Amino acid sequence: MQATTLGYPRIGRARDLKRALESFWSGERSEADLEATASRLRATARDTQRAAGLDVVPCGDFSLYDHVLDTALAVGIVPERFAGLTGLRRYFAMARGEKGGAAPLEMTKWFDTNYHHLVPELVRGQRFQLSDAAQLLSYREASAGGVARPVLLGPVTLLHLSKAPGFDPLDLLDGLLPVYANLLRVLKSAGADWVQIDEPVLALDANERLQAALRRTYDALAFEQRPKLLLTSYFAPLGDNLDLVATLPVEGVHLDLVHGAADLQPALAKIPADKVLSLGVVDGRNVWRCDLRRALTTIRTVADRRDASRLLVAPSCSLLHVPVSLGREHRLDPELKSWLAFADEKLGEIATLSKGAVYGAGAIEQELRVSDLVVACRAASSRVRNETIRARVRSFDAKSWKRKSYDARATAQRATLALPLLPTTTIGSFPQTDDIRQARAAHRRGTLDTAGYDQAMRDAVAYAVAAQEDIGLDVLVHGEPERNDMVEFFGEQLDGFAVTEAGWVQSYGSRCVKPPILFGDVQRRNAMTVDLAVYAQSLSKKPVKGMLTGPVTILKWSFVRDDQPLEATCRQIAVAIRDEVIDLERAGLRVVQVDEAALREALPLEASQRANFLRWAVESFRIATGGVGDATQIHTHMCYAEFSDIMAAIEALDADVISIEAARSDMSILSSVAGHRLNEVGPGVYDIHSPRVPDEAELAGLIRTAVRSYAPERVWVNPDCGLKTRAWRDVDPALRALVAAAKTVRAEL
Ligand code: GLN
Ligand code: ZN
Numbered sequence: 001m002q003a004t005t006l007g008y009p010r011i012g013r014a015r016d017l018k019r020a021l022e023s024f025w026s027g028e029r030s031e032a033d034l035e036a037t038a039s040r041l042r043a044t045a046r047d048t049q050r051a052a053g054l055d056v057v058p059c060g061d062f063s064l065y066d067h068v069l070d071t072a073l074a075v076g077i078v079p080e081r082f083a084g085l086t087g088l089r090r091y092f093a094m095a096r097g098e099k100g101g102a103a104p105l106e107m108t109k110w111f112d113t114n115y116h117h118l119v120p121e122l123v124r125g126q127r128f129q130l131s132d133a134a135q136l137l138s139y140r141e142a143s144a145g146g147v148a149r150p151v152l153l154g155p156v157t158l159l160h161l162s163k164a165p166g167f168d169p170l171d172l173l174d175g176l177l178p179v180y181a182n183l184l185r186v187l188k189s190a191g192a193d194w195v196q197i198d199e200p201v202l203a204l205d206a207n208e209r210l211q212a213a214l215r216r217t218y219d220a221l222a223f224e225q226r227p228k229l230l231l232t233s234y235f236a237p238l239g240d241n242l243d244l245v246a247t248l249p250v251e252g253v254h255l256d257l258v259h260g261a262a263d264l265q266p267a268l269a270k271i272p273a274d275k276v277l278s279l280g281v282v283d284g285r286n287v288w289r290c291d292l293r294r295a296l297t298t299i300r301t302v303a304d305r306r307d308a309s310r311l312l313v314a315p316s317c318s319l320l321h322v323p324v325s326l327g328r329e330h331r332l333d334p335e336l337k338s339w340l341a342f343a344d345e346k347l348g349e350i351a352t353l354s355k356g357a358v359y360g361a362g363a364i365e366q367e368l369r370v371s372d373l374v375v376a377c378r379a380a381s382s383r384v385r386n387e388t389i390r391a392r393v394r395s396f397d398a399k400s401w402k403r404k405s406y407d408a409r410a411t412a413q414r415a416t417l418a419l420p421l422l423p424t425t426t427i428g429s430f431p432q433t434d435d436i437r438q439a440r441a442a443h444r445r446g447t448l449d450t451a452g453y454d455q456a457m458r459d460a461v462a463y464a465v466a467a468q469e470d471i472g473l474d475v476l477v478h479g480e481p482e483r484n485d486m487v488e489f490f491g492e493q494l495d496g497f498a499v500t501e502a503g504w505v506q507s508y509g510s511r512c513v514k515p516p517i518l519f520g521d522v523q524r525r526n527a528m529t530v531d532l533a534v535y536a537q538s539l540s541k542k543p544v545k546g547m548l549t550g551p552v553t554i555l556k557w558s559f560v561r562d563d564q565p566l567e568a569t570c571r572q573i574a575v576a577i578r579d580e581v582i583d584l585e586r587a588g589l590r591v592v593q594v595d596e597a598a599l600r601e602a603l604p605l606e607a608s609q610r611a612n613f614l615r616w617a618v619e620s621f622r623i624a625t626g627g628v629g630d631a632t633q634i635h636t637h638m639c640y641a642e643f644s645d646i647m648a649a650i651e652a653l654d655a656d657v658i659s660i661e662a663a664r665s666d667m668s669i670l671s672s673v674a675g676h677r678l679n680e681v682g683p684g685v686y687d688i689h690s691p692r693v694p695d696e697a698e699l700a701g702l703i704r705t706a707v708r709s710y711a712p713e714r715v716w717v718n719p720d721c722g723l724k725t726r727a728w729r730d731v732d733p734a735l736r737a738l739v740a741a742a743k744t745v746r747a748e749l
Helices: 016-025 031-051 067-074 087-096 134-143 155-160 169-189 208-220 239-247 261-270 292-303 343-359 361-380 387-394 406-417 434-445 450-471 530-538 551-556 566-586 607-625 644-653 669-673 696-709 728-748
Strands: 057-059 107-109 116-118 148-153 194-198 228-232 252-256 276-282 311-315 494-498 505-508 511-513 517-524 544-549 591-595 633-638 657-660 680-686
Touching: 016 031, 031 057, 031 087, 031 134, 031 343, 057 134, 067 087, 067 116, 067 134, 067 148, 067 155, 116 505, 134 148, 134 169, 148 169, 155 169, 155 208, 169 208, 208 239, 228 276, 239 261, 252 261, 252 311, 261 292, 276 292, 276 343, 292 311, 292 343, 292 361, 311 343, 343 361, 387 517, 387 566, 406 633, 434 450, 450 530, 450 728, 494 566, 517 566, 530 544, 530 566, 544 566, 551 566, 551 607, 566 591, 566 607, 591 607, 607 633, 607 644, 644 669, 669 680, 669 696, 680 696, 680 728, 696 728
Parallel strands: 057 148, 148 194, 194 228, 228 252, 252 276, 276 311, 544 591, 591 633, 633 657, 657 680
Antiparallel strands: 107 116, 494 517, 505 511
16 A cells, blocks of 8 residues: 655745746746756655655646646647747746737636636647657656656546637547657656546536546557556546546546545445555645544555555645645644644655554554544534534524615615715725835834834725725725735634634745635624724715625635534624624724625535535625615625626625626626626726726726616626736726716716
8 A cells, every 4th residue: 555645735835936936037037047946846845755655756746837737738739829939938928928918828716726727728620749848857857766656637627628719629639639648658668657647527527528538538548558547536526427437447546535435435336446546535625634543444444345555545636735834833823733734744644544554553553542632622622612603603594684675775775875876986905005015014024013004004095095085986995905815814803713824825826825724613803894994984975885705705715624514614704794794884884895706616516516505605695794774785796707607696695786807708797697686786897907007988888888788777887806916007097087987978878
């Protein structure tokens, strides 16, 4: 029985990759410097995994930016607009664009994780060719010091994740397979015994199209002169895809036994005994220490029925999704810290489990005892379970929505807000200026005291309010200067959450996020946003919109508890947010926005789970927002155009106003909105994702489109999303154009 992983974090212990990339992009450091850092990171990953006792270490899982982009390049998928470029210049142009150059590839979430991959672009008649030796080089590098297993993104998943305008990307499979065959031959002749081939499309609901493509692929790759294939999928059970997987001509299959525990028995029955099974018993997506005794029992169940030499102990998926090491956490509460395992600690768990499986539980008695203790402490800890919170949360349900119908509310709101037709507003954040960043950094370092920091934040609020007054917006915001992140900010203040010092996880390329750890029952200790909101309101006669993050988004962008259903955790957050919404109303705010940016992406991979998820997601939003009077206007915001499939749920939120992304899709969102009762809608007319400043005529055109497809008295005018990544010199003229465009169209009504 061997110990392995499916992939290791790429960013390095101190976000080394981020620093190396950014200094390369700024021209401070050379390509050779960047390569040196990358090679050092790969070496550290290998050494760390080997030192932890792993028998087989993956290679080729590292990437300078994204593994989907790497795979696309390896097989020669390069859109025409980058044809003139080569090497790293082309690589980063595809990843992030160049000033004045071609637009980069689109980015989207990797299955249901918070990692973003680039979306390769295919054309009809697309040709493929093996055009990148990176896999071979990384194999040579890695196999020098021990057994290494190259990792490839499988052809079906690669095509499935690509954009193919007007045709089915899987139609291109036959052209692509010879390239994969070639790559496998090359790796074989370099000495690779095994290759890990990732096909996470297997976690999606079974469908004939994908199944037929997988069958064709692995039949075509079943030739003699290739390495053995370990086929992996993760994030959800194989479910109805198991029959297919069991009969594909591959030598090994990985099972995600954390998110797909239900696969175990059918897999044992169906997958032939001569195949290698990789048992993903350590959660690769969450930060909790593994219950070693339970995992060992699972491994034993398999070992009783299979030849141990054909078993691997593994994490459920690549460790890409967890922070690198607990070693950098010096401020975490020791009890909580003892419950956690980041990537490096998970390596230890995997090695321990394989030792226990080979030599018996006695060989890891000490580790099992510690693990039992952790399990028992976590279950009994008063910081995890708080009966007072639980009793209070139980008292809220669907009936906790205390508001009248939208029509009655709209009448009450018109009376108190007295807004013009086509009211203008923004989504919440204003530019995070150097002053704001410096104040935050100085406060963290201790060179700026709390009073000084608070003053800097108030100054930023005053600046934003004055600017909005001057620009002539109708509903103002305080601008969110105090929030480095819309989830971590709340995680820092709510009971039940812990924030880490260095728990960074790659979001995309050089961008990393530090998700809070949601470990226990949630409650709000004190008001979190009221002070600055009240201050902003004191500076203007116009209504200021309070600004909160919604329960589903907080849940989705945190590491969550694994000891109770997500629904229960979400409700607790909802009650905490409800307390804050009510406090904002009490403090005199007449408008409150509760962002649910992550609602769509939190949708479960498995279709069978979606209705239940949407039920509790909607209920949570309604608990959060349902405690205020009819005259208080509730806004929400979602930043993606693709949600026609959850329109009924969005309608059920019953927010008074929803702002959505629309500019990039040329207002096409309006066609899905029409026919639904979304109350008031603010289709984003200003695309904040681009540094371009839109002009008034263009914005007026978009607003006219909106009032043609939606009743004008229900249309709002606003940007696509928050403005924190933009600069004031762009935001100012863009918002002036937006206000002027709204006035122009208003006059035409
Ligand atoms: N209120 C947040 C902001 O403006 C919303 C961000 C988001 O939708 N991602 O920054
Ligand atoms: Zn947004």
